Amino acid sequence: MRSQSPWRDQVIGVDMQVPLLAGGYRLYVNLDNASSTPVLKPVLETVVRFLPWYASIHRGTGFKSKLSTWAYEEARARVLEFVGADPKEYVASFVRNTTEAVNKLAWRLGQDQRKALAVTTLMEHHSNDLPWRRHFRLLRLPLDSSGFPEFDRLEDLLSEHSGQVRLVAVTGASNVTGLVTPIHELARIAHRHGAHIFVDAAQLAPHKPIRVQGDGREDSHIDFLAFSAHKMYAPFGSGALVARRDLLREIEPFEIGGGTVLRVSTDSVIYADPPWSEEAGSPNVVGAIALAAAIHWFQTTGMSAVEAYEHELARATWEILRSIPEVDLYGPAEFDAGPDRLGVFSFNLRGWHHAKLAAVLAYEFGIGVRNGCFCAQPYVKALLGVNRSLEEKLMERSREGTTIPTPGAVRVSLGFYNSLDEVQYLGQALSRLATGEFEPRPYRLTAEGEYIPEDGDHDFAGSFRRLVADWGFPTGGMGGV
Numbered sequence: 001m002r003s004q005s006p007w008r009d010q011v012i013g014v015d016m017q018v019p020l021l022a023g024g025y026r027l028y029v030n031l032d033n034a035s036s037t038p039v040l041k042p043v044l045e046t047v048v049r050f051l052p053w054y055a056s057i058h059r060g061t062g063f064k065s066k067l068s069t070w071a072y073e074e075a076r077a078r079v080l081e082f083v084g085a086d087p088k089e090y091v092a093s094f095v096r097n098t099t100e101a102v103n104k105l106a107w108r109l110g111q112d113q114r115k116a117l118a119v120t121t122l123m124e125h126h127s128n129d130l131p132w133r134r135h136f137r138l139l140r141l142p143l144d145s146s147g148f149p150e151f152d153r154l155e156d157l158l159s160e161h162s163g164q165v166r167l168v169a170v171t172g173a174s175n176v177t178g179l180v181t182p183i184h185e186l187a188r189i190a191h192r193h194g195a196h197i198f199v200d201a202a203q204l205a206p207h208k209p210i211r212v213q214g215d216g217r218e219d220s221h222i223d224f225l226a227f228s229a230h231k232m233y234a235p236f237g238s239g240a241l242v243a244r245r246d247l248l249r250e251i252e253p254f255e256i257g258g259g260t261v262l263r264v265s266t267d268s269v270i271y272a273d274p275p276w277s278e279e280a281g282s283p284n285v286v287g288a289i290a291l292a293a294a295i296h297w298f299q300t301t302g303m304s305a306v307e308a309y310e311h312e313l314a315r316a317t318w319e320i321l322r323s324i325p326e327v328d329l330y331g332p333a334e335f336d337a338g339p340d341r342l343g344v345f346s347f348n349l350r351g352w353h354h355a356k357l358a359a360v361l362a363y364e365f366g367i368g369v370r371n372g373c374f375c376a377q378p379y380v381k382a383l384l385g386v387n388r389s390l391e392e393k394l395m396e397r398s399r400e401g402t403t404i405p406t407p408g409a410v411r412v413s414l415g416f417y418n419s420l421d422e423v424q425y426l427g428q429a430l431s432r433l434a435t436g437e438f439e440p441r442p443y444r445l446t447a448e449g450e451y452i453p454e455d456g457d458h459d460f461a462g463s464f465r466r467l468v469a470d471w472g473f474p475t476g477g478m479g480g481v
């Protein structure tokens with residue numbers, strides 16, 4: 001495995017030094033890419049070059065408006081191309097993020113109450129669970145002992161509820177364990193039983209090629225799919241919902257208003273066809289163009305090259321974590337034996353609360369990770385073995401507003417720009433903490449459940465002013481507020 005990523009210099013901010021509690025600075029190690037990735041340089045360059053030409057789209061007649069309209073619609077075409085969708089059969093609409101896409105779709109599909117059931121799994125992010133809960137009765141596939149959903153039970157579940165299940169909604173890859181779902185296999189089963197399939201591709205899209213029209217086998221196509229640009233090195237507030245054209249036409253859109261209609265009289269309305277019916281109000285043109293620029297980068301670099309590099313780095317990370325006896329790693333016991341996986345690993349270090357470990361890694365080693373339940377509380381609780389009665393107690397205490405240390409884990413998640421020396425550095429930090437060779441400073445738990453150093457936090461306001469911009473508010477004329 002090469003020690004440096006071939007694409008490291010393509011990403012903005014990989015050379016930033018951050019302050020350490022002991023004094024001095026160190027190169028920041030960002031291992032929190034499943035939350036959000038940094039920005040690709042070509043994405044920023046495209047945005048900066050586009051901005052002087054930016055103007056309102058679709059209705060303007062000036063050159064800039066028409067150029068912006070062209071770029072926006074071209075970005076839409078790029079999204080379809082990225083997921084292998086024929087524009088005659090599929091439509092892409094821009095959304096804020098995956099969460100918005102799922103909410104929109106759940107509302108639409110939920111209006112048709114002929115089939116009131118949806119199947120999902122225990123491995124889902126809240127965004128691929130709560131919106132469905134609101135509109136459907138959910139059936140959830142349970143987990144096997146390695147933390148992977150028991151997908152071989154799907155066929156029986158659909159037979160048992162014959163004709164009542166409208167949708168199978170699954171994540172393409174877990175944001176907790178990185179396990180990759182066999183989406184085309186599930187699509188065939190869903191379609192065999194008259195159900196549609198939605199894939200939450202928030203984690204899949206930045207790491208693996210996607211083919212919504214299937215893997216070559218009959219009925220293996222994906223009906224609906226969504227992803228977010230901020231997880232694809234283009235954090236400008238956009239995402240995409242890709243859907244089969246015929247399925248979106250059935251029901252009136254979730255949000256309505258400007259841009260969604262063909263004709264309006266005082267007492268009736270004719271809605272436009274998708275995708276325009278899906279994009280109420282003025283759209284995020286810059287976000288769409290940033291997403292298309294990221295897609296262009298992935299296409300010209302080669303998704304398979306990215307996938308191969310990340311797979312090797314993921315294996316190396318897994319081996320490093322497994323080599324530390326005090327690390328309890330969640331998910332399958334072998335790296336390659338079970339389902340395919342991304343470079344996303346959740347673990348606990350024995351004797352450490354996950355929030356404190358994450359804080360020490362940040363404050364004393366300059367490593368950014370995430371801790372908690374990663375917006376997948378049912379899944380993380382299942383992996384940790386939190387039983388029903390403890391779960392109910394935790395719910396009760398939260399209703400009362402009591403702060404208690406919640407169960408959770410620490411997560412490291414890799415991007416294509418991460419390197420072997422970064423994960424080795426993480427391994428050394430964890431080993432030194434586990435053996436007591438490194439003595440952290442004293443910390444205190446805040447009411448928000450975060451650990452911060454007892455002798456005071458960094459001066460983030462001062463750092464922002466010094467490093468980024470001065471956001472001082474003018475007080476004259478405002479009564480000295």
Ligand SMILES: Cc1ncc(COP(=O)(O)O)c(C=O)c1O
Nearest residue numbers: 097098099125127175200202228
């Ligand atoms: C698997 C998965 N689904 C959905 C989401 C929600 O994405 P967004 O916050 O961009 O809406 C995330 C975000 O972490 C995720 O990991």
